[in-house]
Amino acid sequence: MESVSIDFDKAGGLVPAIIQDHRSGEVLMLGFMNSASLAETQSSGEVVFFSRSRNKLWKKGESSGHVLKVRELRVDCDADALLVRVEAIGPGVCHQGYRGCFFRKLESDGVAKIIEERTFAPETVYSRQKQEKKA
Amino acid sequence: MESVSIDFDKAGGLVPAIIQDHRSGEVLMLGFMNSASLAETQSSGEVVFFSRSRNKLWKKGESSGHVLKVRELRVDCDADALLVRVEAIGPGVCHQGYRGCFFRKLESDGVAKIIEERTFAPETVYSRQKQEKKA
Numbered sequence: 001m002e003s004v005s006i007d008f009d010k011a012g013g014l015v016p017a018i019i020q021d022h023r024s025g026e027v028l029m030l031g032f033m034n035s036a037s038l039a040e041t042q043s044s045g046e047v048v049f050f051s052r053s054r055n056k057l058w059k060k061g062e063s064s065g066h067v068l069k070v071r072e073l074r075v076d077c078d079a080d081a082l083l084v085r086v087e088a089i090g091p092g093v094c095h096q097g098y099r100g101c102f103f104r105k106l107e108s109d110g111v112a113k114i115i116e117e118r119t120f121a122p123e124t125v126y127s128r129q130k131q132e133k134k135a
Numbered sequence: 136m137e138s139v140s141i142d143f144d145k146a147g148g149l150v151p152a153i154i155q156d157h158r159s160g161e162v163l164m165l166g167f168m169n170s171a172s173l174a175e176t177q178s179s180g181e182v183v184f185f186s187r188s189r190n191k192l193w194k195k196g197e198s199s200g201h202v203l204k205v206r207e208l209r210v211d212c213d214a215d216a217l218l219v220r221v222e223a224i225g226p227g228v229c230h231q232g233y234r235g236c237f238f239r240k241l242e243s244d245g246v247a248k249i250i251e252e253r254t255f256a257p258e259t260v261y262s263r264q265k266q267e268k269k270a
Contacts, residue, residue: 004239004247010187016151016216018162025160027153030216042243052145075247076236077229081151081165083237094212101211102218104139108177112139112210 007080008035014050015080019093021100022071022085028093028100031060033082045070047084064125066090091120142215143170149185150215154228156235157206157220163228163235166195168217180205182219199260201225226255 008015014032021028031049033041037057040048047068051058061067072085092099103116143150149167156163166184168176172192175183182203186193196202207220227234238251 002247003245004241005245011146016165018153018165020162027155027162027218030151030153030211073241074237074250075239075241076165077231077233077238078236079247081236082241083162096212098212101213101216102209103212104210106139106208106210106217110138110140112137112214115209 004075004079006035006038006075006082007078010080014052015082017047017049017082017084019047019068019088020083020085022087026100027102028068028086028088030101031058038082041070041084042073047086060093061089064090066093066125068093095122095126097122139210139214141170141173141210141217142213145215149187150217152182152184152217152219154182154203154223155218155220157222161235162237163203163221163223165236166193173217176205176219177208182221195228196224199225201228201260203228225260230257230261232257 006015013034017031017033019028032052034050037048037050040057047060047070049058049060067089068086069089070084071087074083094101097118097120098116099119103114104112105115106112141150148169152166152168154163167187169185172183172185175192182195182205184193184195202224203221204224205219206222209218229236232253232255233251234254238249239247240250241247
């Protein structure tokens with residue numbers, strides 16, 4: 001056991017946070033956290049990102065109710081990336097209506113092919129859809 | 136199907152690339168890619184990152200032989216993050232001797248607790264250990 005300082009300096013105050021379903025192992029999305037959002041995530045037990053586009057804290061699920069309950073928080077060897085194993089509440093985390101954001105396969109010719117099924121209709125979930133867009 | 140442009144601009148020419156074991160679902164590590172390293176990854180079928188600390192392309196496994204063979208490449212909804220599902224050659228990808236880099240649990244008091252077992256002795260693998268350090 002050792003105390004660890006997360007290295008927020010390497011990327012301008014942010015670290016990438018991988019969100020993984022704690023049961024299925026599916027990688028659901030990637031967001032960024034600053035020191036305040038990590039502290040808020042740890043104290044609330046639900047994932048709070050830092051939105052780069054809106055330049056403020058962004059509680060995942062604030063408009064959709066699709067919150068991410070933290071089951072385990074991990075840090076990598078260099079302390080510059082986080083892995084958050086979660087229970088994802090609701091049918092999906094992606095604002096486009098999928099269970100996770102990585103629903104497209106990238107082919108070598110640059111074509112992205114959808115390989116997952118939609119799990120919900122985003123227009124029925126997001127009254128103000130832009131609020132829930134990824135950072 | 137649609138052609139997609141990866142959004143390298145959001146983070147200064149780089150996108151985070153999550154490396155996931157294609158069979159177990161384990162998240163092994165996170166690296167960054169620029170346009171050239173993504174192209175090299177796609178053409179070679181083995182993961183090439185961009186090292187932020189060394190400011191150059193970094194073929195994972197170049198000194199250890201622990202290369203990451205690409206089994207599937209995915210892109211997220213905003214095209215600013217990649218998920219690379221791989222077959223990881225060798226006993227582990229982490230320069231500290233673990234199967235993956237996320238071998239520590241982060242407790243709420245800032246203590247990091249090792250929760251995985253070492254799978255190899257790094258000193259026997261890395262003749263020049265620093266070359267294999269994460270970006």
